[in-house]
Amino acid sequence: MKAAFATVRRYAGIYAALIRYSLIHEMQFKANFLLWILVEGLWFGLQIAFMTVLYGHTDSIAGWSRWEVVLLVGCNQFIQQLFHMLFVTNLSNLSELIRKGTLDLLFLQPVNTRFLISVRKFEIGNIANALMGLAVVGYALAKLHRVPSAAQWMGFVVVCVAGLAIHYSLMFLLACIAFWTVRAQGIVWGYYNLFNIARLPADAFPRGAYRAVFTWVLPMLLVSNVPAKLLADRLGSPWELMPLIGMAVVCFGASELFWRLSLRHYTSASS
Amino acid sequence: MGKYLHVFGLGIQNTLVYRVNFLFRAAFGLIPLAGTLFLWKSIYAGKEPGAILGGYTLAQMISYYLLVTLVDAVTAVAEDDWQIAADIKDGQVSQFLLKPMDYLTYRLCLYGSGRAVYTTMALIPVSVFIVFQRENFVLPSDAATLSLALASIVMAGILQFFIAYTVALLAFWVLDVSTFIFIQFAFEYIASGHLFPLDILPAALQKVVLLTPYPYLLYFPVGVYLGQIHGEALWRGIGMQAGWILMAYLGARWMWSRGLRTYTAVGG
Numbered sequence: 001m002k003a004a005f006a007t008v009r010r011y012a013g014i015y016a017a018l019i020r021y022s023l024i025h026e027m028q029f030k031a032n033f034l035l036w037i038l039v040e041g042l043w044f045g046l047q048i049a050f051m052t053v054l055y056g057h058t059d060s061i062a063g064w065s066r067w068e069v070v071l072l073v074g075c076n077q078f079i080q081q082l083f084h085m086l087f088v089t090n091l092s093n094l095s096e097l098i099r100k101g102t103l104d105l106l107f108l109q110p111v112n113t114r115f116l117i118s119v120r121k122f123e124i125g126n127i128a129n130a131l132m133g134l135a136v137v138g139y140a141l142a143k144l145h146r147v148p149s150a151a152q153w154m155g156f157v158v159v160c161v162a163g164l165a166i167h168y169s170l171m172f173l174l175a176c177i178a179f180w181t182v183r184a185q186g187i188v189w190g191y192y193n194l195f196n197i198a199r200l201p202a203d204a205f206p207r208g209a210y211r212a213v214f215t216w217v218l219p220m221l222l223v224s225n226v227p228a229k230l231l232a233d234r235l236g237s238p239w240e241l242m243p244l245i246g247m248a249v250v251c252f253g254a255s256e257l258f259w260r261l262s263l264r265h266y267t268s269a270s271s
Numbered sequence: 272m273g274k275y276l277h278v279f280g281l282g283i284q285n286t287l288v289y290r291v292n293f294l295f296r297a298a299f300g301l302i303p304l305a306g307t308l309f310l311w312k313s314i315y316a317g318k319e320p321g322a323i324l325g326g327y328t329l330a331q332m333i334s335y336y337l338l339v340t341l342v343d344a345v346t347a348v349a350e351d352d353w354q355i356a357a358d359i360k361d362g363q364v365s366q367f368l369l370k371p372m373d374y375l376t377y378r379l380c381l382y383g384s385g386r387a388v389y390t391t392m393a394l395i396p397v398s399v400f401i402v403f404q405r406e407n408f409v410l411p412s413d414a415a416t417l418s419l420a421l422a423s424i425v426m427a428g429i430l431q432f433f434i435a436y437t438v439a440l441l442a443f444w445v446l447d448v449s450t451f452i453f454i455q456f457a458f459e460y461i462a463s464g465h466l467f468p469l470d471i472l473p474a475a476l477q478k479v480v481l482l483t484p485y486p487y488l489l490y491f492p493v494g495v496y497l498g499q500i501h502g503e504a505l506w507r508g509i510g511m512q513a514g515w516i517l518m519a520y521l522g523a524r525w526m527w528s529r530g531l532r533t534y535t536a537v538g539g
Binding site for chain 1: 284293296299300302303305306307310312313314317324325412447448453454457460461466467471472473
């Protein structure tokens with residue numbers, strides 16, 4: 001128990017140092033930093049504009065009202081931006097680490113390599129965009145006259161963490177393909193396409209192969225839908241949280257297995 | 272002319288390397304497309320059968336998105352703007368100042384070759400997808416409509432290239448143009464009709480958007496194909512499209528000549 005505590009403390013210390021380093025690096029390019037926040041904000045505005053235009057022509061999409069869908073888009077933004085803040089840059093860099101052989105250096109560090117690969121760079125700017133998402137969630141809840149209970153907010157934190165774990169595990173898994181193909185920049189782009197369906201109400205999809213795949217294989221239709229349903233009080237029972245949490249565990253396990261398999265395939269590029 | 276044909280040929284050879292990449296890219300792009308179509312189907316399902324939204328039946332709406340995907344494959348800039356910016360940043364542009372070759376025409380040839388290869392590869396997954404959606408895929412009413420739509424797609428491609436080229440030339444002044452490329456793309460994404468047909472916008476907003484160059488990149492050629500845009504509006508649109516091509520071309524030339532004054536040939 002004491003040893004576990006010491007490990008956690010050590011890793012927290014390393015992570016704090018990495019965050020500090022990222023912050024110093026980021027502040028060298030302040031204008032660029034602010035412009036990226038603007039770009040992300042613009043795309044978020046676009047998603048809301050799309051939904052607003054749709055609801056100009058209908059009152060309900062698959063049983064979801066206008067503000068429920070805005071809530072969903074906000075939840076999706078929140079989770080997606082947290083994911084960007086913590087992992088996206090690092091995971092899309094993995095193929096470069098492999099190609100240049102920089103990965104050797106990380107293997108030699110007395111720290112878990114997967115940890116180092118995953119959290120090396122911390123994108124501070126995305127905090128602003130995540131908060132924008134949260135603000136929209138709050139506004140939509142006010143419009144729905146919904147005040148979630150303390151238990152629901154706690155559940156929200158849990159399902160957001162589960163959603164993050166799913167995004168992280170799936171993208172990590174995809175990034176590991178670079179151990180075989182070396183060049184894999186297209187992977188990030190491919191993942192963006194998956195992001196795009198996460199903000200749509202799952203109920204709009206008819207039961208069939210598409211919905212099954214994106215619920216039980218690549219659970220994009222769970223990651224944002226379940227948190228939004230929880231806050232909007234649309235869940236039939238708390239058991240509806242279980243598929244998301246279960247899939248998070250499955251995805252993380254799969255990514256760890258694939259990581260170990262990939263490592264066996266690694267032949268350094270430099271030496 | 273011969274040397275530019277040669278550039279086109281080289282461009283084809285270079286981009287053929289990425290053919291599998293293109294295939295995956297086009298196939299992956301169908302995932303969100305299917306999502307959008309499901310969303311529209313469920314909106315129409317909530318209405319009485321045969322409902323019309325913004326002037327579109329369900330079949331027309333689905334055809335709209337399928338055609339946007341096709342036109343986008345033919346005209347979208349992929350790596351061109353990044354490459355142009357990199358050429359300027361790394362000083363590669365210098366060699367074009369010494370050679371009897373015009374950089375804009377050179378890039379246009381490369382863009383054309385890139386699109387030719389991409390379209391060929393993208394047609395494989397996209398046509399399979401269209402076959403699945405065939406009961407909702409509208410064919411053009413007559414040969415004249417089809418040829419006007421094709422002409423308008425070519426013009427859209429040229430306009431798209433000039434806009435991207437002009438934005439990329441900002442690299443003469445700023446170190447990192449990617450934010451500008453993304454901001455431009457965000458406006459293009461909504462105002463070109465990529466996200467939804469502009470007809471479903473409120474009328475006043477629609478009028479404003481139609482004055483910008485963006486609708487002539489996707490919405491207009493697709494509208495011509497579907498027969499949504501006809502008669503006087505069609506000719507006015509073609510005029511607007513040609514006008515914007517001219518404006519964007521002059522803008523690109525002007526940016527280039529201004530940019531060369533600040534150009535320092537880093538690394539060259």
